[in-house]
C-alpha cells in the first residue's frame with residue numbers, strides 16, 4: 001500500500017493545536033485586554049514576519065476571550081484584505097462593528113446598532129464626499145473634503161470629529177453594558193501598500209477611543225512599503241523609510257509585541273513527519289529557516305515529491321536526505337539552486353569546500369580533474385559567491401551526500417524541477 005500524500009494545512013491554528021508555546025503570549029495579553037486598570041484607548045501590535053504565527057496568536061487570544069470573558073468583551077474581527085476593493089476602509093470597518101454588535105446573544109446593543117446604521121447611511125450617501133472623491137474616497141480626501149466643508153459653511157467641527165464623537169458615545173454605551181470592544185485587525189500584510197496606510201489612518205482617527213482595544217497583526221516591512229509608497233515623491237532612502245514606519249507605529253501602538261524566534265526542533269516534534277524523514281529531523285532542523293510557514297512548505301513539497309516518486313520505480317530509490325537538501329535550497333536560496341541545475345557538480349564542490357577539502361582558490365586543473373568540468377572559471381566564481389554566503393548552507397553541504405549521489409543528481413533535479 002502506498003503512503004498517502006500528507007499535506008499540512010497552512011491555516012492559522014487555535015489554542016488546541018498550539019505547537020509553539022504561544023500560551024506565553026496569550027495569558028499576559030488577555031490579562032491586559034481584560035484588566036480593570038488598563039487604560040483605553042489601547043492598541044496592541046503583534047509584530048512578526050510573514051508566516052511567523054501572528055494570525056494564529058490573534059485567533060488564540062480571541063478563543064481565550066470567548067471562553068473566559070465572553071460577556072465582558074465584544075470581539076470584532078476586521079479583515080481589511082477582504083474589503084480592499086472598497087473606496088475606503090472606514091465604511092466596512094463600521095459595518096463589521098455593527099454586524100458584530102447585532103449578533104450579541106443578549107441583544108444588549110440594539111440602540112448602538114441603530115446609531116451605527118445611521119452613521120453608515122449618512123456616510124454612504126454623503127453627496128459631498130462622493131462628489132469630491134470621484135468614487136475613490138481615501139482618508140486624506142475625507143479630511144480634505146471635511147476641511148472644505150468646514151471652510152465653506154464656517155462649521156467649527158469637522159465631520160471627522162462628529163463621527164468620532166458618535167463612535168465614542170457608542171463605545172461608552174457598550175462599556176456601560178459591562179463590555180469592552182476588542183477589535184482584531186489581521187491580514188494587513190496581504191493588502192497593497194497604499195491600502196495599509198489608509199487602514200492605519202482610519203484606525204488612528206476613528207478607533208482611538210475610550211473603552212476600545214485594538215489588536216493588530218503587523219509585518220513591519222509591509223508597513224515600511226506602505227510608507228515608501230505614501231512618501232514616494234519625497235524620495236527618502238530606505239533607512240529613512242524604516243524610521244518613518246517606526247515613528248508611525250510608535251504613535252499608534254502602546255504595546256508592541258514581537259514574536260520570538262521559534263524552537264525549530266520542538267516545532268518539528270509537534271508536526272507529523274513522513275516516516276523516512278524521522279531519521280533526518282535533525283538535519284532538517286539545522287537547515288530550515290525558523291519560520292513555521294516555511295517549515296510546512298518544505299515538508300509539503302517533500303510529501304508531493306515522495307508521492308510522485310512512489311509511482312516510479314526509477315525514482316523510488318532516491319535518498320530522502322538528498323531530496324530534503326535540494327528542496328530547502330530551492331525554497332531558501334533559489335539562485336544557488338538554479339546554479340546547481342546548470343552545474344550539478346557545484347553541489348559536490350560546495351561539500352568539498354565546507355569540508356575543507358578544496359579551496360575556491362585552488363588551481364584550475366584540480367577542478368577539471370575532480371569534477372570533470374571543461375572550464376574551472378564558472379565553478380570557482382560560483383563557489384566564491386555561495387560558499388559561506390548563508391549560515392544554513394553549512395548544514396546543506398556539511399557531508400558527502402551529493403558526492404555519493406553524483407551520478408543520480410540530474411535525476412533528482414529533474415524530479416524537483418525549477
Ligand SMILES: Nc1ncnc2c1ncn2[C@@H]1O[C@H](COP(=O)(O)OP(=O)(O)O)[C@@H](O)[C@H]1O
Nearest residue numbers: 010011018019020050051052053054055056292
Ligand atoms: N502556535 C502555533 N502552533 C502550531 N502551528 C502554528 C502556530 N502558529 C502558527 N502556526 C502555523 O504556522 C503557519 C503560519 O501561521 P500564521 O498564524 O498564518 O502566520 P502569520 O499570520 O504570521 O503569517 C501556519 O501554517 C500555522 O498553522
Ligand SMILES: [Mg+2]
Nearest residue numbers: 054055187217
Ligand atoms: Mg497572517
